[in-house]
Amino acid sequence: MKNPNGYGSVYKLTGKRRKPFIATKTANLEGGKQKRVVIGYYETRAEANMALAEYNRNPFDLNLNKTTFYQVYEKMIKQTNEVLSEKTLKAKKSLIKTFEPIYNIPIKEVKLLHLQEIINSLTCSYGTIYLKKSLCSQIFQFAMKMELVDKNYADLVDINKKNEKVVERIIFTEKEIEKLWELTELQEAEMVLVMIYTGMRIGELINLKIKDINIKERYCIGGSKTEAGKGRAIPISNKIMGIFEKYINLDRTYLFETPMKKKIQYNNWRELKFMTLMKIIGTKHTVHDCRHTFATMVSKTSASKTSIKKIIGHKSFETTEKVYIHSNIGDLRKVVDEL
Template sequence: MKNPNGYGSVYKLSGKRRKPFGVRKTAGWGINEKTGKAKQLYENVGYYASRQEAMIALAEYNKNPYDLDAKKITFAEVFEKWSDENYKKMSESNIRGYNAAFKNTSGLHDIRFIDIKKIHMQEIVDNCNKSYATKHRIKVLFNQLYNFALENDITEKDYSKFVDVGRSQNKGTRQPFTMKEINTLWSNLNTLESADLALIMIYTGLRPGELLTIENKNIHLNDRYIIGGIKTDAGKDRIIPLNKKIVPLIEKRMDEKNKFLVVNKRNNKMAYNTFNDDRWASLIKKVKMTHKPHDCRHTFATMMDNAGANKVSIKKIMGHASSDITDKVYTHKNIEELLKAVDLI
C-alpha cells in the first residue's frame, strides 16, 4: 500500500551494509539542472537494519516530527529528545540524577550539538565545583546523549568517551559506626528526631534512598520483615528482616494516614536532599560525628560479618547479586533463616 503524500518513504541502499534500509522525508522541491524539471529534495530520518525497523521509525517520526537538520539541533534539544524516549523506562531517582546533571551543563545548552567537542565537555567537568559522583553523572549523561545522537545521525563521532572526570577521592573512606557511637544514637532516641533513622539503617542495611521509599503497607511488624529496596534487580522489592531492637522504632514511626514510613513536614515522601542536607546533617552535628548516611549500610555489613552471619544471608538482605554458583542454591532462603542472621547483631 502506497504511503500518503508527505508521509515519507523507506528505501534500500545498495551493497552490503549493517543498516541497509533508509527512511527519508520530502524536504521541498528544486529544479533538475540537466532536464529543467522539478525534482524532490529529501532529508534522511535515519538508517535501520530491517525494513520493519525502518517502517516503525517512519511512523514514530510522523507521530512526533522533529527537525532533521542536524546542523540546527542544540545540546538542550538532544537532551529533550533523549529524555522523552528514555525517562519512561527509568526510576525516579535516575531521572532526578540526569536532570541535575543537565542543569550542571548549562554552558552547552544553546550550542549546536555538532559543534560540541571534547574540550567543551571537559571544561564543564573541570569547572564543576561538585563531588566526584556529580562529575561522573555528568559524563554518563554525555555518554547517553552521544549514543542517542549517533543512533539518530545527529553526529558521526563520540567525543564524550574522551572526557576525564578523574578518580574518586572518597573511595575506601566509608567508616562503620563504632559500638560507642551506636550506643550514643540509642541514648539520644528521645532527644534527636533522626537518631532512629540512623539506627534503622544500621540494623537493616538499607540505603538512605531505600529507607525513604519504604511504604507502610509493606511493613509486617508481626512477622518482623519489610519489603523494599531499589537500584538493582537483586535489590528491588527484597525481603528485609527486622532485628528485634528496631521493631519499636519502626512501629513508632508508622502512621496509617501516611503512605511512607519517613515523611516530610507535609506528610509526603521525603526527598533525599531534605534527608541528607537537613535531617542527617543536623543529627551528625549534634552527636559530634563525621559519618555519611551510607556508613550505616557499611556498618550493617561489618556487624553481620563480625557476628559470623552466613555470607549468602548478608548478600540477600542487602540486595547484592550473587555470582557464586554455590550461593544460588540458597535463593529461596525463608524469612526465619534471615531473621536468625539479622538477630546475631
C-alpha cells in the first residue's frame, strides 16, 4: 500500500548490506527547497516502516541547517541501542557529556576548531580521550549517512600524547625467579618461567600448540602481533626444557591448557592465576614484565643484536630465514642457554 503524501517512504537498497532497508522523509529547506533526508537504515522492511511511523508520531528536525550535534547523537543511539549492552550505553552517556558545549550547535556548523578546543581542554588519560574522540567520530559518521554533513571533522582531531599513560616495566629479580622455580607444581608458575626464558607474550604462549614444538632441536614455532613476530623460531633454553617435556606427550592440543583440557582465556588466567601467584611470591608485576625481563637478561649475554631481534621478533627478516631455521637455530639456542 502506498503511503500518504508527505508521510515518507521505505525501500530496499541494492547490493549486499547488513541493513538494506532505508526510511526517508522529505525535509523543507530554507528558500522553499526540498530534499529527501535519510531517517535511518534497517535490517528488515518492518523495522524501517516502524521507524518511519515513529518519526511521524514524534518527528525530529530533519532540516540540514538545524539538526544539532546532540540530536544526531540521540538518533544514533536510538537506532543502535538494540544491539548495545547496558554497559556500553552507560559508557557512551558518560563520554558524550564532554561535548556539552556544542550540544545545541547544528552539526553542520560544528568544525574542527570546536572539537579540537574541547579535546585540548581535557586532562584525563590518553585512553579516555581516545574514547571520547571515537564517539565523536561515530556521531559524525552517522551524520554523514543522514547527509547532514559531508566531512568527519572528528577524525582530524589531534590527541596530545602527553596524557598517554606510561606503564612502568619492572623486571623479575633473581630472588623472585628462584621462588617461581620453587612453585613449579603450579602450572601458572611454569607459564611465567617459560615467558621469562623465551620472551614470548602471554597471547603467544596460550596459543602455542604441541605440534609446533620440536623437542629434539629445542625450538618452537610461534609468535603473533607483528609481521616480524609471526611464525618465528623461538629457541628453548635448557633451563625450561623440563617444563616442555612434562607436557609434550600429554593428550592435548596446546602446551598449556585448563584442567578441563580447554584453551586458556587470558583475562581469567590473569585475574585468577597470575595475580594470585604474584601475591604468593610477594611481589607486583604485570604479565608483560616477563617479556621485559627476558629482553633485559638476553641483552647481557654475548648475543648479537640480530640474534636478539630474531628471538624477540621486533624486526622483520627474510622469509627464508623464518622457514629454513635449521641454519641458525643452534646460534639462538646458545643465546638462551646463557640466561
